[in-house]
Amino acid sequence: MSLSNNSANPNRLGLLSSLAWRDLIYDRKVALCIVFSLVSVIAPLLLLFGLKNGIVTQLHNQLLNDPRNLEIRMLGNGNYPQSWFNEIAHKEEVRFVIPLTRSLNTQADIVIDGQHFIDNAEIIPTAENDPLLEDVAIPQNADTLVLSANAAQKLQANVGDSVRLFISRKLNGVNERAKRTFTVGAIISDSKFPRAAAFVSLDVLVAMEDYRDGYQTPLFGITQGTEAKPRTQFAKARLYAKNLDAIAPLDDWFRQQHIDVMTQKSQIDSVKAISYVLNVIFSVIAWVSLLGCIASLIGAFLANIDRKRKDMAVLRLLGFRQFAVSLYIVLQALLLTSVAFILALGLYGIGSTLFTTLLGTHLPEQSFVCQLTFWDLLIAMCSALLVALVVASIGALRAVSIEPAESLREI
Structure with missing residues (x-):
């Protein structure tokens, strides 16, 4: 019987695998x-x-x-032409931008009936690609709006209900009030926007400001007063960055324009710093552990090969070529590593459950403390097998020097 590197007979490979496994079972103390x-x-x-x-x-x-x-909030009011908004919209760091009116003109009363109403709710302009409304239908006209979950709860409103929006002004010493009826097109969750608010098309917000400035507002059915001029300037912008890395460049750009803004830059930098520190810590621990594991395995395999020189020589005497003996050692290493990884995976599952049970109660709902995906585990297993393969190959180089005659000297 001969098992050489020219032979790809599955039966012979199966025999070699069986011998490797049975040898580990027989010598189970060392294997364990x-x-x-x-x-x-x-x-x-x-x-x-x-x-x-x-x-x-x-x-x-x-x-x-x-x-x-990802929001960049402009502080204070200014006068920015449409060209300024167009310039921002074309920046690669910007995901979404829409003009805003003056802060005092972004509030209104929302009413369903005498028992369900909200005083001074936020009225926010929206359009296509709004990050807050990416999961719902955007208001396409001045007849629909989107409510935040907070506002919907206070109003006891559902999708499809009608709500009235009231705005007030004082013109020529007379207090006036205008209203418009909207249909609730959708409701967004608290995770998107926690305060009481309604999202409307920009035309509605412009009409609200025109009304409070004393102009005619046909959108609210008001024909008294001076006819409003076409809007060419706005007080500020509602702006969102494309990603976390785009926050800093945009923040710097606004400061160069002498425009005060508020961002989550400090919080983002803190998380990045924590991530970097932990990456360094885990990398050092991983490499030290890996090198220690390799050194330990090299010693264990070399010692095991020296201890089994007679057995290797017998295999050579029975017709196993050098390639077959090397493959025999590699197969044993892969079998041992596979068993070890399965046991380690079980211990990881126990440890992960303990971490989640003991520490998860101190974190927000739906948070996880310890988690590896299927692909993470697959990469980990492949890495462990690769290390075992490299170490076994070093041992195999030592084993190929064993001659069949060594077995005869012991007879």
Whole structure:
């Protein structure tokens, strides 16, 4: 019988695999020592990277997935022409921008009946690609609006209900009030916008400001007063960055324009700093553990090969070529690593559950403390097998020097 590198017979490969497995079962004490040494490295590494992914990735995703963290809020009012808004809209860092009227003109009363109403609710202009309304239908005209969950709860309003929007002004010493009826087109969650607000088309907000400035506002059925001029300037912008990395450049651009803005830049920088520090810590721990594991495995495999020189020589005497003996050692290493990884995975599951149980209660709802995805685990397993393959290959180089005659000397 000969198993050489020219032979790809599945039966012979199966025989070699069976011999490798049976040898590990027979010499199980040594095999268990190697397995446990691997488990002692793999399990803590899985838990460490699970914690890193669970905590840091969650913080990063919360920042990224919450559009409010991408908002750049302009402080104060100014007079910005349409060309200024067009310039901002063409910046690659900008995801969404829409003009805003003066702050005092972005509030109105929303009423369903005498028992369900909101005084001075926020009225916010919206348009296509609004990050806050990406999951709902955008108001396409001045007859529909979108309510925040807070506003909908106070009004006891549902999608399809009619609500009235009231605005007030004092013209020539006379207090006046105008209204317009809207249909609730959608409701957005508190995670998108926690305060009581209604999202409307820009025309509605412009009409509200025109009315309070004493102009005619046909949108609200008001024909008294001076006819409003076409709007060419706005007080500020409602602006969202494309991603977290775009916050800083936009913040710098506004400051160069001497425009005061408020962003979540400090919070974003803090999370990035935490992520960087933890990446360094975990990388150092991982490399130290990996090098220790490699050194331990090299010693264990080399010692095991020296201990089994007679067995290797017998295999050579029975017709196994050098390639077959090398493959025999590699197969044993891969089998041991696979068993160790399965055991480490079980310990990781127990540790992950304990972390989530003990620490999860101190985090917001739906938070996770320790988590690895299927692809993370697959990469970890492939990495462990690769390390075992490299170490086994070093041992195989030592094994190929064993001659069949060594087995005859012991007879």
